[in-house]
Amino acid sequence: MHQSQPLRIEDSSVASFCTSRCVNSLLWFVNNSRVEERMLGYLAMYQQKYSVIIYAYKVMGNHVHLGARFPLRNRSEFMRDLNARTAEGVRYYVDEFEGGQLFGCRYSEQGLVESEDIEDKVFYCALQPVHHGLCRRISEHPQYNSFYDAISGITREYPVVDWAAYNKKRRSDPDVSIEEFTSYYPLIFSRPEEFQEMSQNDYKKKMLEKLEQRRVEIIAKKMEQGFIYPEDVSYLKELNPGTKPRTTKKSGRHDKRPRFFCKNPIKKLVKEIELFNIYCHYKFASSAYMRGDERVKFPDYTYKPPGFLVRPKGGG
Numbered sequence: 001m002h003q004s005q006p007l008r009i010e011d012s013s014v015a016s017f018c019t020s021r022c023v024n025s026l027l028w029f030v031n032n033s034r035v036e037e038r039m040l041g042y043l044a045m046y047q048q049k050y051s052v053i054i055y056a057y058k059v060m061g062n063h064v065h066l067g068a069r070f071p072l073r074n075r076s077e078f079m080r081d082l083n084a085r086t087a088e089g090v091r092y093y094v095d096e097f098e099g100g101q102l103f104g105c106r107y108s109e110q111g112l113v114e115s116e117d118i119e120d121k122v123f124y125c126a127l128q129p130v131h132h133g134l135c136r137r138i139s140e141h142p143q144y145n146s147f148y149d150a151i152s153g154i155t156r157e158y159p160v161v162d163w164a165a166y167n168k169k170r171r172s173d174p175d176v177s178i179e180e181f182t183s184y185y186p187l188i189f190s191r192p193e194e195f196q197e198m199s200q201n202d203y204k205k206k207m208l209e210k211l212e213q214r215r216v217e218i219i220a221k222k223m224e225q226g227f228i229y230p231e232d233v234s235y236l237k238e239l240n241p242g243t244k245p246r247t248t249k250k251s252g253r254h255d256k257r258p259r260f261f262c263k264n265p266i267k268k269l270v271k272e273i274e275l276f277n278i279y280c281h282y283k284f285a286s287s288a289y290m291r292g293d294e295r296v297k298f299p300d301y302t303y304k305p306p307g308f309l310v311r312p313k314g315g316g
Helices: 033-050 075-093 115-126 147-152 163-172 200-224 265-290
Strands: 015-021 053-059 063-069 108-112 156-161 182-187
Touching: 015 075, 015 115, 033 053, 033 075, 033 156, 033 182, 053 115, 053 147, 063 115, 108 115, 115 147, 115 200, 147 200
Parallel strands: none
Antiparallel strands: 015 063, 015 108, 053 063, 156 182
8 A cells, every 4th residue: 555645643742843934935924913912822822722732833934833742643634734724824814815725745754752852843943043144133023933932931922813603793893802702711821841840030141041052053064065044134024025035955655765864873763763663664555444344453553544435245
């Protein structure tokens, strides 16, 4: 049986680094406060609904990064709902968007095995604008970056409107207040486990020191390669939605994507062997299921493949 997409495993023992990228890398998330507020509101609402632990969240012009853990093994439901609401927000609030699909494909996902791996992706998210050569400092990038809220222990509340209920009520009461149908959800960011016992001030100081060290290293490396950072970054606030970026990361469907990010090679190998064993079991179960065996047992934390079963002749 051909597997068109990589096997997704809902494993609560590892965190996830998820990326959702727009079709053709077009810049649909730039300079639109209504879209951004909607994205953050639903992120907060679904964090509460699905009991998700969030470490980092960064909105770029054409993609979104999320570092999170899913204790209830419900990443697929969470990402499905969050990306659907994000796409709706772009359709509603971006005049230049003419319809169609927002995201180019399913979100990509890497497992983060250890606390230091989560930490690494926290900084990767935070420093995205510097990595991409858009600006030298993350504070110069206008799209949302969770880093400062996360290290400062700040919890902000974001609104979510029940539009179906509001529009239904508005048909009989044109003067109804939208506030009656608006709920506010706190967006909470957690620390990587290795920092749990630190005081807030010590944690913030440590993370700022590490951020600066990494920022300087990224800039030095890019300049060694001949890259020149723009002196005037005001252009970032003048980008029009739907335009193409100057440069963007591109990858093909069959490019190698490591399934786990782990600095410890032994632990990474162990997780890869576990994944391979699950994959072999899943392939066997899927083949049997598609031949009509509805009683076949699938590996834990995996889903049955979609499609029609081949019913055996003679009923049953």
